[in-house]
Amino acid sequence: xxxxxIDKIREAGLGSDPCEYMVVPRFIRPEMLEPINxxxxxxxxxxxxxxESLRFGPVFGEMLDELGSDELKEVIAxxxxxxxxxxxxxxxxxxYCEESDGNVHNDSKLKVITALIYFxxxxxxxxxxxxxVRNPQNIDDYGAEVEPAGGNLLIFKRSERSYHGFKxxxxxRRSLQMYYVRPKxxxxxQDKRLSLKKRLKRVLKVxxx
Numbered sequence: 001x002x003x004x005x006i007d008k009i010r011e012a013g014l015g016s017d018p019c020e021y022m023v024v025p026r027f028i029r030p031e032m033l034e035p036i037n038x039x040x041x042x043x044x045x046x047x048x049x050x051x052e053s054l055r056f057g058p059v060f061g062e063m064l065d066e067l068g069s070d071e072l073k074e075v076i077a078x079x080x081x082x083x084x085x086x087x088x089x090x091x092x093x094x095x096y097c098e099e100s101d102g103n104v105h106n107d108s109k110l111k112v113i114t115a116l117i118y119f120x121x122x123x124x125x126x127x128x129x130x131x132x133v134r135n136p137q138n139i140d141d142y143g144a145e146v147e148p149a150g151g152n153l154l155i156f157k158r159s160e161r162s163y164h165g166f167k168x169x170x171x172x173r174r175s176l177q178m179y180y181v182r183p184k185x186x187x188x189x190q191d192k193r194l195s196l197k198k199r200l201k202r203v204l205k206v207x208x209x
Contacts, residue, residue, distance in 0.1 A: 006071065
């Protein structure tokens, strides 16, 4: 793949504290990070948005196609010793954070695998660094912390121990959230992925380069 370095998932080790997870530094190939940020969706406020509701450029669109590939799904399934056949993929994109966005929580039981990708070139703030916490009442009691930048990827298996969050941060924090979900959570059109050609035809009509 041109944008995603899937071999890094194959090579990464699994952690187990506090849940099954892996951290994959530079999952986005370093030379592709700037083009992706150039084509990042136009988002003006905090919130998670499905890609189909956003305007973005062609390189970002190409990344979405790679994220939706069967190859990536199979590699993640193999790494976590799961069968993800029949579990649709959902994606949301975020560009800005509010102070309350990092509150520790656990994902819905309808999500079986969560993956988070971060796009800021560097991260210097004390807040905003995602943690997998052992104690949902204490964000400083954590088993793993991820710098939300540089194309870094975090994947974890949802369980009763997969609480996560980050210390308060307000401002730009570019991320993409991926979920493999139980079928009843997926929207009726979730499996109807737009081809890159159709997506670009639509996007380029509304967003000048």
